[in-house]
Structure formats: C-alpha cells, structure tokens
Amino acid sequence: MKLARPLTLVAAGAALVLGLTACGGGGGSNDPLASGNSQAPAASDTIRIGSADFPENQVLAEIYAQSLEAKGVKVERNFNIGSREVYFPALTDGSIDLIPDYTGVLLQYINKNATETEGDAVYAALQKAVPAPLTVLDKAAAENKDAVVVTGEYAQQNNLKNIGDLAPIAGQASFGGPSEFQTRPDGIPGIEKTYGVKFKEFKALDTGGPLTVAALKDGTVQAADLFTTDPTIEDSGFVVLGDPDNNFAAQNVVPLINSSKANDTVKQALNAVQAKLTTEGLIELNRTLNGADKPDVGTVAKNWLAQQGL
Structure with missing residues (x-):
C-alpha cells in the first residue's frame, strides 16, 4: 500500500x-x-x-x-x-x-x-x-472471501472437495499466499486448527495476484489463498475447496x-x-x-x- x-x-x-x-x-x-x-x-x-x-x-x-x-x-x-x-x-x-x-x-x-x-x-x-x-x-x-484453491487436476487426482481432504497429503504439499496469511487467525494457523491440515511449507507470494496464480499453475505450490471474487479461478479451471467448518468467516x-x-x-x-x-x-x-x-x-x-x- x-x-x-x-x-x-x-x-x-x-x-x-x-x-x-x-x-x-x-x-x-x-x-x-x-x-x-x-x-x-x-x-x-x-x-x-x-x-x-x-x-x-x-x-x-x-x-x-x-x-x-x-x-x-x-x-x-x-x-x-x-x-x-x-x-x-x-x-x-x-x-x-x-x-x-x-x-x-x-x-x-x-x-x-x-x-x-x-x-x-x-x-x-x-x-x-x-x-x-x-x-x-x-x-x-x-x-469476497479468502479460499483454499487448488488446480482442477490436483483436485481430481487426490479426490479433493473440502479443505479437510488435504490432511493426508498436506505433508508433501506447499501452500502459497500473501505473507500475512502465514500468521493470521484464519490463515495457516486456522487451517491447521480447524482441519488438522499441516503443509510441508508456506511460500510467501502475492495477495491473490499473478505470482500466486502462476505458482499454482506450474506446481510450485499445490494449494493457495485466492479470493472468491477473482475471475481467474473460473478462467483457469481452479477448484475452491469447501469450508464446511467455517474457518473463513463472512x-x-x-x-x-x-x-x-x-x-x-x-x-x-x-x-x-x-x-x-x-x-x-x-x-x-x-x-x-x-x-x-x-x-x-x-x-x-x-x-x-x-x-x-x-
């Protein structure tokens, strides 16, 4: 800013x-x-x-x-x-x-x-x-909510529908997003607390911008924080994982x-x-x-x- x-x-x-x-x-x-x-x-x-x-x-x-x-x-x-x-x-x-x-x-x-x-x-x-x-x-x-997003291919390969479905594979996965997401209550700490999902590593990228999108597409990260009003999600065939336990508030x-x-x-x-x-x-x-x-x-x-x- x-x-x-x-x-x-x-x-x-x-x-x-x-x-x-x-x-x-x-x-x-x-x-x-x-x-x-x-x-x-x-x-x-x-x-x-x-x-x-x-x-x-x-x-x-x-x-x-x-x-x-x-x-x-x-x-x-x-x-x-x-x-x-x-x-x-x-x-x-x-x-x-x-x-x-x-x-x-x-x-x-x-x-x-x-x-x-x-x-x-x-x-x-x-x-x-x-x-x-x-x-x-x-x-x-x-x-406009934060969302855990994966590629369509990754979702299909691992039968991913909700954030909690990442738990068995997150230890081999990297997560990308803005640096603040690593410490915010509904960010990485919230995902771990709510769903027991612990990623191998966090990569600080941008706030839902081209770096994050590119990292998802090329496999640098397997999951990322994007925003539900971002048309890139639909245009790129990404999948927004469900949040049934409301880690992300309105x-x-x-x-x-x-x-x-x-x-x-x-x-x-x-x-x-x-x-x-x-x-x-x-x-x-x-x-x-x-x-x-x-x-x-x-x-x-x-x-x-x-x-x-x-």
Whole structure:
C-alpha cells in the first residue's frame, strides 16, 4: 500500500498490472505509512480515502470517492497503502479517514478471539468491536472471501472437495499466499486448527495476484489463498475447496470510516453504494480490471456508478 500522497488515476491504474487480490497484502517500501510513519490528518471538510494494495479494493475506494464527490464532499485519494496491518493504524491515527474493508477479517484483526462466522453475526460483533474514533457503515451483500484453491487436476487426482481432504497429503504439499496469511487467525494457523491440515511449507507470494496464480499453475505450490471474487479461478479451471467448518468467516464489503467524518451526507452516499454492491458485481468489476486493456480504476468506477444510477 502506498499512502505517501494522493495518487492520480493513471498511477492507480498502473497498479492493476500487479493482478487481482482481495483481503490483505504487503506494504509498499516507498510509502511512509509502510515504514510506520503517519501523515497529518486531512482538513476537517475533507475525507482522505485509502485502499489496500489490490485492484478490487482500489476500485471500491474509487467508487466511494466518486460517489462522495457527486454529493459535493471534498476527497483526497491515498490508494494502494498495503495490508490491514499498515492501513488500520493509519485510520486510528487520522492519516486516512475511510477505506473499504471486509467484515470477517476485519473483526478477527481487531479481536483475534472472535468466533462469529455468519454474515449478520459477524457484522453485529464488528459494530461493537471497532474502536473509537472509527465506525462501520452498512455492510453490502457483496462478499469476497479468502479460499483454499487448488488446480482442477490436483483436485481430481487426490479426490479433493473440502479443505479437510488435504490432511493426508498436506505433508508433501506447499501452500502459497500473501505473507500475512502465514500468521493470521484464519490463515495457516486456522487451517491447521480447524482441519488438522499441516503443509510441508508456506511460500510467501502475492495477495491473490499473478505470482500466486502462476505458482499454482506450474506446481510450485499445490494449494493457495485466492479470493472468491477473482475471475481467474473460473478462467483457469481452479477448484475452491469447501469450508464446511467455517474457518473463513463472512467477508462482506463494509466502509470503515472515522466517525467524525461520517455526517449524514457521507453516510447516505456510501450506504447507497453499499446497497448496490453484489458478489457477482465484484467478480465483474475484477474481470473488467483484469482485462487486456487494463482500464484505470477511475473509468471502471465511473461506469459502474452510472450503471447503478448513482
């Protein structure tokens, strides 16, 4: 995540070449926030919007930005900050005011002992857990969950349907994903605790991007963390393994915002966006972002808002 300065739409679009990802990621080395620094808060009449370092989150942040600007709200953009481990402190210290997040993983970040997994229960717990000065607005129906993914060939060879089916063979298998997945509660520790699956090794790759996809395809890893709204899964013939014991909680899109900036105009604009976001819509947004022409997030966001009548 690069949060040193507001990004132009061109720069934000260039970040798309890194590939599709969803609920986490590594901090950018040229970003003051990634180095543990902060920046002065935005003016009281301005909302500084951040994003994580993957295209879906960037386009959601841009959708938020344009929807607010349409209502006369002043906006600054600081996109591509990095993982939650970087941007959450930036929210609490006022460096940024608003970011699109995902309910289940956000709750587990705040409360590592959280046990809620169902959508409404997760959201209710999250509303209580979010520390001041932050709050969350309406959750969307749109959900982007982490998933354990394997190739179709590997699934067929080993009769894999659910994550637990990996247990007998995981000792000879490598798992790939973003570095944070190795320690997050629903990552490697959660998979081991919930299903007794212990992999031979973990390979730190990218957040659901081209490195992870390539590693699955060439057999560098046999299983990986991808995201359920990533069209690469279907396009590559990958298999999402079932999670019957709910290691991965519901992950609905939700605006995480500084409560001092959440006036009625802001709430109404953002909640109107939330009401239109669907899981199928997220998949199509990601497919568009990953198209051969690599459109910038500004154009994709503008077109989506127009299509939704917003």
